[in-house]
Amino acid sequence: MTMREGKGEADVHLRAAMTVIECAGGHLEMGRAHGEQAREAVRRALEVWRESTARSSAELVTGSPLLGTVRRLLPGLADELRGIAEGAGVPFADVVACNWMDEAWWMRRRQLRRHGCSVVGAGGCLAQNMDLPAFMDGSQLILRLRPQDGPEQLVLTSAGMLALTGVNAAGVAVCVNTLGMLNGDPHGLPVAAVIRGVLAQRDRAAATAFLRGVPHASGQHYAVGDGGGIDSLECSAGGAVPVALRRGRLVHTNHALASGDLDAGALRELSERGSVRDSQARLRFLEASWRAEGTAAEAEELLADDTVPICVPGVPEWPIRTFGSVSYGLGEAPRARFRLGLPSVAAWVEPGW
Numbered sequence: 001m002t003m004r005e006g007k008g009e010a011d012v013h014l015r016a017a018m019t020v021i022e023c024a025g026g027h028l029e030m031g032r033a034h035g036e037q038a039r040e041a042v043r044r045a046l047e048v049w050r051e052s053t054a055r056s057s058a059e060l061v062t063g064s065p066l067l068g069t070v071r072r073l074l075p076g077l078a079d080e081l082r083g084i085a086e087g088a089g090v091p092f093a094d095v096v097a098c099n100w101m102d103e104a105w106w107m108r109r110r111q112l113r114r115h116g117c118s119v120v121g122a123g124g125c126l127a128q129n130m131d132l133p134a135f136m137d138g139s140q141l142i143l144r145l146r147p148q149d150g151p152e153q154l155v156l157t158s159a160g161m162l163a164l165t166g167v168n169a170a171g172v173a174v175c176v177n178t179l180g181m182l183n184g185d186p187h188g189l190p191v192a193a194v195i196r197g198v199l200a201q202r203d204r205a206a207a208t209a210f211l212r213g214v215p216h217a218s219g220q221h222y223a224v225g226d227g228g229g230i231d232s233l234e235c236s237a238g239g240a241v242p243v244a245l246r247r248g249r250l251v252h253t254n255h256a257l258a259s260g261d262l263d264a265g266a267l268r269e270l271s272e273r274g275s276v277r278d279s280q281a282r283l284r285f286l287e288a289s290w291r292a293e294g295t296a297a298e299a300e301e302l303l304a305d306d307t308v309p310i311c312v313p314g315v316p317e318w319p320i321r322t323f324g325s326v327s328y329g330l331g332e333a334p335r336a337r338f339r340l341g342l343p344s345v346a347a348w349v350e351p352g353w
Contacts, residue, residue, distance in 0.1 A: 024146035027076035031083020041159035042088035045139040102191040116254030127299035132323040140340035173328040181267040182219025185237035227331035234259040248292035254279040
């Protein structure tokens with residue numbers, strides 16, 4: 001298990017290194033590899049997370065059945081979380097609560113996000129910007145996972161987390177958008193675990209069946225693609241609702257397009273804060289700009305837009321910024337490209353399999 005680095009652009013203001021954490025074996029072993037190799041990054045990420053969150057980790061771990069659901073449905077991931085804590089030498093409860101990021105956003109209503117993620121897909125590519133709280137910047141990692149019981153995976157994550165988005169060697173990729181206006185279920189499966197459950201599948205049909213078959217803790221849009229196409233599902237406490245592709249291509253932001261499982265109070269708060277208006281503006285821009293024949297290069301250029309903005313800059317009045325971007329080429333030889341931060345500080349990198 002090694003830590004590999006690659007050079008970015010020469011400008012001293014650019015983030016010059018990419019870190020790929022190599023994790024192989026059983027889930028406990030993979031978690032320990034993650035925690036050990038990224039120990040300092042995990043500790044820093046948890047430190048700023050504690051400083052920036054209003055509720056103790058214990059409330060999200062012992063005060064909800066989320067971890068129990070993971071242990072019941074995907075027990076290996078519960079072992080992996082414990083391995084991360086052991087490898088990094090940090091409290092298990094903190095690692096677990098940090099991984100329930102999407103769940104914390106609806107459990108703590110006041111932390112509903114002002115901005116969110118933008119996803120595009122067409123033909124052989126699927127891409128997105130991952131927009132997260134600004135305090136998470138600097139914790140970006142790529143995990144190369146080689147589990148004993150599934151395909152190899154390349155995953156964008158924050159140090160200590162199971163996954164934010166990813167692709168596997170079988171050609172299945174998943175991108176996500178938070179849908180904070182949909183109902184959550186504290187007995188459901190947390191988003192980070194759902195993503196890894198999708199990436200354990202060997203084709204899009206199995207991945208979509210998994211999404212339809214598990215209970216969902218948080219409102220979330222999942223775009224799942226392989227060489228045969230892309231499926232779009234809006235998931236919530238009420239189940240998984242398919243979203244039709246628009247003129248042969250996928251565009252999605254942070255408001256529900258098909259699901260009617262709405263939390264009226266959350267929708268009202270998101271509307272009052274301008275989050276729904278922002279999401280609608282981004283969707284209109286993507287619909288006007290993204291072609292059904294769009295290429296990965298065009299998707300990557302689109303994700304750098306700072307006018308709407310699709311790419312959210314780090315300015316004081318916006319507590320959210322673009323944490324990273326992914327661009328997945330779908331097919332028999334899947335390709336994964338990652339940008340760990342804003343375009344001004346990070347270059348696209350391709351770790352390979």
